[in-house]
Amino acid sequence: MRTMSWWAKGLLIIGTFAIILLIALAAFPWGVLRETIEHRLSKRLGRPAQIAVMERADRFSFHPEVIARGITIPQPAWAGKGDLARVAQARLQFNALSLLTGKMSVEAFDVDGMTLTLIRDKSGRESWNDGDTSDGNGQRPQFSRLKIANSRVLYRDAKRNRSFDLKVEADVRRGLAMRGTGQLKGNPVAVSVDGGPIAGDAANKTWPFRAQIKGQAVGATFEGTMDRPLDVGHLTASATAYANDLALLDVIIEAGLPGTQPVKLAAKVRRDTPDWKIANLRGTIGRSDIAGNATIKKRDGRTRIDGEVTSRQFDFDDLASDAGKARGRAMEARFGDRLVPATAIDLKNVGKTDGKLRLTVGKLLWPGSSPFRSLRATLMLERSHLVMDPLELGLTRGRFAGRLSVDQRQGKSIASSPMLNIAMNVRDARLIDFFPHAQIDGRLEGKLRLAGRGRTIRSAIARSNGVVALVARDGKIPARTASLLGQDVGRGILTGKDEMASLRCIIARLDVRNGVMRTNPVLIDTTRALTKANGTITLNDERIALALTGAPKTRSILRLDGSVPIMGTIKQPSIVVPKETKSVGNVVKMVGRAIAGKQGPTASDTDCHAMAANVLR
Numbered sequence: 001m002r003t004m005s006w007w008a009k010g011l012l013i014i015g016t017f018a019i020i021l022l023i024a025l026a027a028f029p030w031g032v033l034r035e036t037i038e039h040r041l042s043k044r045l046g047r048p049a050q051i052a053v054m055e056r057a058d059r060f061s062f063h064p065e066v067i068a069r070g071i072t073i074p075q076p077a078w079a080g081k082g083d084l085a086r087v088a089q090a091r092l093q094f095n096a097l098s099l100l101t102g103k104m105s106v107e108a109f110d111v112d113g114m115t116l117t118l119i120r121d122k123s124g125r126e127s128w129n130d131g132d133t134s135d136g137n138g139q140r141p142q143f144s145r146l147k148i149a150n151s152r153v154l155y156r157d158a159k160r161n162r163s164f165d166l167k168v169e170a171d172v173r174r175g176l177a178m179r180g181t182g183q184l185k186g187n188p189v190a191v192s193v194d195g196g197p198i199a200g201d202a203a204n205k206t207w208p209f210r211a212q213i214k215g216q217a218v219g220a221t222f223e224g225t226m227d228r229p230l231d232v233g234h235l236t237a238s239a240t241a242y243a244n245d246l247a248l249l250d251v252i253i254e255a256g257l258p259g260t261q262p263v264k265l266a267a268k269v270r271r272d273t274p275d276w277k278i279a280n281l282r283g284t285i286g287r288s289d290i291a292g293n294a295t296i297k298k299r300d301g302r303t304r305i306d307g308e309v310t311s312r313q314f315d316f317d318d319l320a321s322d323a324g325k326a327r328g329r330a331m332e333a334r335f336g337d338r339l340v341p342a343t344a345i346d347l348k349n350v351g352k353t354d355g356k357l358r359l360t361v362g363k364l365l366w367p368g369s370s371p372f373r374s375l376r377a378t379l380m381l382e383r384s385h386l387v388m389d390p391l392e393l394g395l396t397r398g399r400f401a402g403r404l405s406v407d408q409r410q411g412k413s414i415a416s417s418p419m420l421n422i423a424m425n426v427r428d429a430r431l432i433d434f435f436p437h438a439q440i441d442g443r444l445e446g447k448l449r450l451a452g453r454g455r456t457i458r459s460a461i462a463r464s465n466g467v468v469a470l471v472a473r474d475g476k477i478p479a480r481t482a483s484l485l486g487q488d489v490g491r492g493i494l495t496g497k498d499e500m501a502s503l504r505c506i507i508a509r510l511d512v513r514n515g516v517m518r519t520n521p522v523l524i525d526t527t528r529a530l531t532k533a534n535g536t537i538t539l540n541d542e543r544i545a546l547a548l549t550g551a552p553k554t555r556s557i558l559r560l561d562g563s564v565p566i567m568g569t570i571k572q573p574s575i576v577v578p579k580e581t582k583s584v585g586n587v588v589k590m591v592g593r594a595i596a597g598k599q600g601p602t603a604s605d606t607d608c609h610a611m612a613a614n615v616l617r
Contacts, residue, residue, distance in 0.1 A: 094106050121158050209235075236270050489560050550564075
């Protein structure tokens, strides 16, 4: 009899060993690994995980089922007492042969009586996140069976002031269903999430889903598909949303949006964690409409928004919430009606937001008449430095264009309040469009150069330095007004109200130092008179302290001596009537001076061209 060769013996030994190994693997009592699994899980999490019971449900199979009962994973220490996860029972089926490759292939997973408590604190720490920064593109389990019953997810987010309490059910046929309630900034909402089957053939396909948050004050709906089941980081959806203001809606989407009037929005969205793409955006904010697209990217703790927004009609008051408007009314009641708005320019709420936004508005809406008709601007925000360049406001005729910036890169102390810098020019405009009731017209041009620190436009202008210069030429003015500006009382009284005089020029240059505007010079030259103004305007309270001195260009019957004070505020000026006009005796004296030829010199024409070039330099 021939003896077996050495290599045949080797194969037999290896084969026998493999068979013994496979038999041992198929019959292995997996429950004995309970303590080992507890230890490794606790070491990874840094806190003691527990499994009360773990046992094998079958006796012999290469697809064993393991049952674990009483699973608890505590919250991290910073999240307080309680458990991140509690599971009454979990049944796991896996391919034992896959362990020979170093990876476990899970085939079925049933959970009964699970409670997950997810916590995020004010700093943004997440109790369910162990610091893994992967993008979620790794291999996911592919279940042939998945069932979740009698389970619940509790979510508490102190950073965004939101919470949810959801019941969760899932199986291979009906898919996923989540129902519950929650609150967003104290506003109650109902929450529902529905998805297709998660296990079986569906595991390799796009996964249809519908998620809805619905409340009286705020709500949103997402309906579309995820790239794979439960892959919230990669989805395509149609989205609709509404809220009492945009800041409330931002509790859901976390894009750093401000408070506004009520908002309704619809868009197509694509998410590839951590980025969003928004297309075909349509909606309204108050009585304003908006349309556009944007991309939102999050990198290294910062958010970058790049996009384009157009509007057929837009009201800037819609960018203030009801609470913001109430504060504005309270300020107006306390300080009076102001020309310079108290719009906040403090960028602390967008300190971690950058981006570029192109904005076009076809029609600007105002509560009253205004020469400002349209808007075109490019906004660039980089690390608390906002630049609007170009910034162009279309006027009834002409344009007001230039650059505006808010720089808050110096810090958060009072001394380093935002620096507002305005450099704007008026071109091809008409004076009458700004002051229609005065019936004074002329070609208007000018410049505005102001820079100051403050947390609102008003407070920054109140501390500003710079210059304001305006020139109006080659126009017309009511003849009665022209005579009175020249202190020619006689012609001012006798001239018909419809008679017009020529406006040669208005020259106005106001130098601004520490919020105080000083005339340098201010004059009105007409075919009837020349009038000069001297004094100051204090921008902190918008108080006027000017004195008008006029002289007619021809002899007059009744001529007022001295100056005419103008007091009050920019929006509510008041002319102080001189004492000389309040008695018959003083009027007689004016007539006597006219007869005696003691009225003083008459005025001559100003070199409007040279003065205009000088103040606009």
